[in-house]
Amino acid sequence: MNQENKEIKKSEWPLWEVFIRSKAGLDHKHAGSLHAADAEMAVENARDVYTRRQEGVSIWVVESKFIHASDPRESESLYDPAADKVYRHPTFYNLPDEVKYM
Numbered sequence: 001m002n003q004e005n006k007e008i009k010k011s012e013w014p015l016w017e018v019f020i021r022s023k024a025g026l027d028h029k030h031a032g033s034l035h036a037a038d039a040e041m042a043v044e045n046a047r048d049v050y051t052r053r054q055e056g057v058s059i060w061v062v063e064s065k066f067i068h069a070s071d072p073r074e075s076e077s078l079y080d081p082a083a084d085k086v087y088r089h090p091t092f093y094n095l096p097d098e099v100k101y102m
Contacts, residue, residue, distance in 0.1 A: 014063050016042040020050055021058035028060050039063075 013035040019028035036042035042061040
């Protein structure tokens with residue numbers, strides 16, 4: 001950790017979101033949040049906090065201020081265009097009895 005980050009008070013450390021990829025998974029899943037002075041410290045702390053049993057193979061950390069989300073109040077207009085695309089959800093197909101768990 002560099003000298004500049006050492007001088008930052010712990011109460012001023014930014015919030016980081018932690019994503020872990022498990023040994024059995026192909027995608028990273030949100031594991032939680034933590035405060036750290038910089039990205040290197042965030043990865044080290046995430047390793048210590050969220051992979052204590054060596055269940056992860058990859059860690060991503062993203063400073064929370066860089067995450068942008070949609071507004072839940074605008075969800076209707078955001079997702080409405082997908083409603084007219086019936087081909088995205090093939091619920092109208094008849095499946096043979098031999099096909100299970102589809």
